Each structure stands twice: as C-alpha cells, then as structure tokens.
Amino acid sequence: MNDHSRRLELSLLFLRLTVFLVMFMWTLDKFVNPGHAAAVFESFYRIPGLEAAVLYGIGAAEMVLLALFVSGVLKTYTYGAVLVLHGISTLSSFKQYLAPFDHLLFFAAWPMLAACFALFVLRDHDRLLSLGKAHAPAAGP
Numbered sequence: 055m056n057d058h059s060r061r062l063e064l065s066l067l068f069l070r071l072t073v074f075l076v077m078f079m080w081t082l083d084k085f086v087n088p089g090h091a092a093a094v095f096e097s098f099y100r101i102p103g104l105e106a107a108v109l110y111g112i113g114a115a116e117m118v119l120l121a122l123f124v125s126g127v128l129k130t131y132t133y134g135a136v137l138v139l140h141g142i143s144t145l146s147s148f149k150q151y152l153a154p155f156d157h158l159l160f161f162a163a164w165p166m167l168a169a170c171f172a173l174f175v176l177r178d179h180d181r182l183l184s185l186g187k188a189h190a191p192a193a194g195p
Contacts, residue, residue: 059179066180069169074124076166077136081120084113098146126184129177137170 055063084091088106091113095101116139123132144167150157173180 062176062179063182066173066176067182069173070124070126070180073136073140073166073169073173074120077116077120077123077140081113081116084109084116098143126180126186129180129184129186133170133174133177137167137174140167140170 083094088109091109092104092106095104095109119132119135122128123136140163144163147157147160147163150160154161
C-alpha cells in the first residue's frame with residue numbers, strides 16, 4: 055500500500071468514526087430524553103405526538119444501522135442510509151439557515167453532510183478497521 059492510499063484510508067476512517075459519534079449522540083437522545091426527541095420530530099419533521107415507545111423503536115433501528123455503519127458493513131446500504139438520513143435532517147432545518155446568527159451551530163450540518171457524501175462515494179476505499187467485504191479500488195490514474 056502506498057502512502058497516498060494509507061492517508062486516504064486513515065482520513066475515511068476518521069470521517070466514519072466522527073460521523074458515527076454525532077449520529078450516535080442523536081440516537082441516544084431518543085432513549086435518554088424522549089421528550090426532547092419528540093419535540094425535534096414535531097418541530098423539524100412535522101410529526102407530532104410520538105410516544106416514547108415509538109422513539110425507542112426508531113432509536114433501536116438507528117442503533118443497528120449505526121453499528122453496521124461504524125463497522126464498515128454493507129457500505130452501499132449503510133453509508134447510503136446515513137447520507138440520506140443526515141441529508142433529510144440538514145434540509146429539514148432550512149428555516150434555521152434563514153436566521154444564521156441565531157442558529158450558527160446548525161451550519162455544522164453542512165460539512166457533516168459533505169463527510170457523509172465523501173464516505174459514500176469513496177466507500178470502496180474505506181477499508182481501515184472495516185469488517186465489510188474488501189473491494190479492489192477502481193483502476194485509474
């Protein structure tokens with residue numbers, strides 16, 4: 055393995071671990087503070103009145119997805135699902151971007167979305183500490 059490939063794999067691992075960390079904390083919120091999670095669903099996704107049991111179910115499904123994602127398993131599906139979920143989350147916050155200085159932290163969603171996109175398009179190169187099936191990188195310059 056050349057130095058370029060090693061640096062790419064290390065960068066992708068770091069992206070995968072940090073995207074996991076953020077999404078893991080959002081998922082934990084559904085278990086630790088279901089009232090807050092219900093308010094998020096109502097405010098940003100226009101889904102009112104979610105009961106704690108429903109949030110626990112959503113949280114459990116997300117935990118499974120995130121475990122597969124951070125393990126590098128089924129990359130097309132898990133990296134794709136994380137990209138779509140974070141894309142929905144980012145776009146659902148559109149109103150916050152219209153008052154940027156009242157909601158500066160919401161802008162952190164955009165580089166994370168870019169990280170999710172990079173992981174998805176470079177998934178075959180994300181092999182470091184990955185349990186997923188190894189693919190040979192595409193031939194090219």
